[in-house]
Amino acid sequence: MKWSKYFIPTLKETPIGTEAVSHQLSLRAGLVHMLTSGVYSYLPLGLRVLKRIEDIIREEMNAVGANELFLPCLHPLDLWKETGRDKVLADVMIKFEDNRKRPMCLGPTHEEVITNLVKDFVQSYRQLPVVLYQIQTKFRDELRTRFGIVRACEFIMKDAYSFDRDQEGLQKNYDLMYGAYKNVFKRCGLETVILEADSGAMGGDVSHEFMVPASIGEDTIVSCSACGLQAGATEERAEGTSCPKCKKGKLTAQVAIELGHIFQLGTKYSKAQGAQFLDENGKQQSIIMGCYGIGVSRVIAAIIEKHNDANGIIWPREVAPFDVEILPIQGSKEDGEIKGLTEQYYADLTAGGLDVLVDDREESAGRKFNDADLIVIPIRITIGKRNLAEGKVEIKLRETNEVILVEKDQVAKKIAEMTRPVCATN
């Protein structure tokens, strides 16, 4: 991809009204654009990151036997009345009437829709278990948006739903999802703290939250210095208090971003909506359900919060919008060799399966370097006269700021060596 033909609107200065680093950098690096509070457009670069995260999620979901589908975000309100959640979620639901005066809402979550779907197709225990997921836009009329895309009114979520004949089956799928979630966040370069949590408006008995401790966030985790207990702190029992478990250690509080939440729902929805199956004894049973969410767009914010420096974002390799950036330093004088090498590297690396961005703009070297640091592609190749005089080209790794000089005809080979371990994990 050539920069001159790509839409990467970087900002030199920090936008007003932004506090969180991820909010600032996501705007400055040209990833997103705010339409109004809590409503964001994803620009080409941000969309690339989003797609890469989605791909990781898809791989991990498919690996545990979940099937991807795509549910509507336009829901008749009547459906929500079946479970009474039209009232429970009334504050966050975006409701309206269509032109035929039918009460509708934009889906804040999809338990009702998926249950409605599954009950039409599943009649027998022989058809269970079923695990389905989607990556979809959710709409929530948040009372207060926060930190850019961390809490938005319109956001992208992966939601999976499991349907089992018994608790044993649910537990099995729940454990699989639990493991898949750990993989997803690890591959996104995020260390998570997993907490047993309150099920809230979702209902059910067991639930776990996947939290990333960060300098901003809407949740608080308390940790015990002695026994290592970690727990959510919804109430004002943060610091000071002694540990409720060992009674010895002191609790320290840490702000965190919730990225994932998984629930054992049981029969709350299947009973309310009549999703039943016939067991081998010919008896009607309610399907046992679980649901599993990841705030996909929120993951981007968490990654930026955890991976940045004074110059910009340091993407973990698996989620970076491009693998390699080629930065030719040349002017209008047309240095034939620089141009030739740029094209050659681009062709070689692209053929090797890498996403390559070429900064072919007629800009000063300084601006190119600064933009490169801001949007940050993991590997940067700088081609300039200074090193070319020695027959060499510079390769810089953004993660470590390590700079190596490579013979100009060894570049593609060297990059291939560097990127191989990443490819192997895929």
Added chain:
RNA sequence: CGGAGCGUAGCGCAGUUGGCUAGCGCACUUGUAUGGGGUACAAGAGGUCGUGAGUUCAAGUCUCACCGCUCCGACCA
């Protein structure tokens, strides 16, 4: 929804006790030079000062209402 702050060009800002044609930096356009860390010079283009009322000879500036954004709180799969 309570508390606080902010709103002047695409972005970041200045604008005094109300005063004459609303400025500055960046970005943008054109030209010349430059070409390894936001390059220099020159000439340009770009404005319902968030919206609406009010006070006044005169409002970016004062008053009121409303709208929008951010932060804290309440709330939250």
